Amino acid sequence: MTPSTSTEFYLDANATTPVLTPILNSVIDAMTDNFGNPSSAHTTGLLAKDLLEQTRIKGKSILGTKEGELLFTSGATEGIQTAVVSSISHHMRTANNTIDKPILMYGATEHKAVPNTLKHWNETLGLHAELMEIPVNKDGKLDYAFIARHVPQAVMICTMAVNNETGVMQDLFKLEEVIRKNNSDVSWLVDCVQALGKVSINMDAISIDYAPFSGHKLYAPKGIGFLYVRSGQPYVPFIAGGGQESGMRSGTENLPGIAGLNTLFSLLAEEEGVFYTTKQLEQHRQMLIEALLDTFPDVSLHAKCEESVPTTINFSLDHYTSKEIIDLFDATGVRVSGGSACSSGVSSSFVLEAMGFDEWQCNNAIRLSFGPADSTEFIESACTAIRSVKPYLSISDGVGDKDAHLLSNWQGITQLVYQNESSWVFASEDKEVLIVNPNPQLFPKIKRLINEDEMCIKTCILNSLSGNSKTLIENVKSTFGQSVCIYHHGDNQSSEVLLSGEHWEVRSVASKQGNLVCLYGKGETELSEQVLNSEKVPSPFDCEVGKTMVISNNSIGLYCEENSSMQNPCLANMNNSVELQNGLSAINWIKAHDAVVLDVREWAEHKASLHLLSKISQECATKVINIPASRLVNAVFEGTLSQDTAYLILCRSGKRSKQQIKAMQSLGFTSLANLTKGLALL
Structure with missing residues (x-):
């Protein structure tokens, strides 16, 4: 299946997972036929109550327990809350004086629902215990020695059976040995959300006190889960009210969700079936x-x-x-x-x-x-x-469209963004490269691109002086070669042309703030004396007629003097782009403005999903050009994009296109529209 x-x-x-067909059928049946309230005394209610209890019996069998409780919840998060409140409340009521400095322990790789819950109820209930994170080794396994050292002071210890990010399994029996040898009374919660259906579970063979589960992680609906509670362990109802679930969890039971669990448990019990x-x-x-x-x-x-x-x-x-x-x-x-x-x-x-x-x-x-x-x-x-x-991914093996592939013609200006930090890469026709604000996390990518196009880095300009500058310089030279010339942004190097392309030049410009790194269109004049003597570093998103740009850490924009009367009219239109919600409105806008569709996704993503463009219309798809966001500035300098043309900007989700509209506005473009929800939601 x-x-x-x-x-x-x-x-x-x-x-999350989709709901399997047999589970879905059970859910629908519980909403249309067996729809009674399990608390009602008439036959319809009794049928619903029987379904609920039969599900509980099946669930306990799947968990390998006869004595433990199985409580239906809205999901794993509620189960975690219930276990934490029960454990802390019990400790505070019994005033256990054997623990002078209480600790709440949790694994360093736990789902954030666990430490966040511990922190919340520790403060709210006034336990004021120390929250202690249990380290893991390189394989993701918990540190047993650390547990043995600290668990004697623990009110509660929280671990997980299977990690939700890596899939790493903890050895629960080894954990039990360490925990119980050093503290037989500590409450032990094990997050079993990712374990169900993937590892063997036998609760009666181990002293786990609480184990939350979630239905939607294994083909059941969202909004239903269950909590295992070991027999005799402290329990405080997290939701009080009408006394449903034998007073353990009030509120009318989610019978459709429980019916889904019923079928799920049946499927899990089959030796040869769905799983x-x-x-x-x-x-x-x-x-x-x-x-x-x-x-x-x-x-x-x-x-x-x-x-x-x-x-x-x-x-x-x-x-x-x-x-x-x-x-x-x-x-x-x-x-x-x-x-x-x-x-x-x-x-x-x-x-x-x-x-x-x-x-x-x-x-x-x-x-x-x-x-x-x-x-x-x-x-x-x-x-x-x-x-x-x-x-x-690459043309090195002879596949792909060499003329269109970004990596095959990497000359000009490229903006590489990592964690909201931009590195600017300039490559001349003779394959010399200058990098401004090099981010070490992008070095593997930059090195691959440069090697594929047989380029060499001539100069690196660091964005600022910092305690990490020495390390960064060493990293640059070890990655790209000892011959790379490195400047700090603000060094007093003489004003000079650092690199020149067909349509642009990168110049070092001496100013009162130190040397600015500026990108000029060929033939543009230097910045004015007023700018160079200003105490303020120019803002990259201020605009002036012309193509002089000041490079900052995260952006690049046309420059104008503060309070200058020569501001570009596009400033008045900032944030006034048209937001288009659907394909029909996009088609109408394109026709009304004789617009070009500008896809700002990377080349590979664009080529891999050309079929999505037909969601707008076949007619409009013929007017599509693909200029990745990383190459937008280069397209302006090359003249590929014209300020006299209207552009509908699009990407997959609408986020990148919105960012690029701001950049294009700063570069003098005034007739722009954004496909707000992107191609994915058309």
């Missing part, structure tokens, strides 16, 4: 790893296969950022993530940081996760889709 469609290869199952065996899942993982190795150079896997569940692959690529790969995969229908879906706004993986991986790997990790019900045929097709991106 394959939950995904033939055109989408959903490989982000650790974030594949561990051996089969390992084969699926190996197929995917081989596809990655066939497609990309220098793949770094972040967890040992023998110590992680087979459904999770966490990796990074030395030459590509995670965003580049996620966008490229998405264009070909392959859905992966950069880490935990609940931490998608975070730039770096704290899990990999705790395991000691380097900054590049932590910031550019990709999580590929599939479900235990994904068929071999689906995995094979997903592998084909992964391999399909290879022609868009």
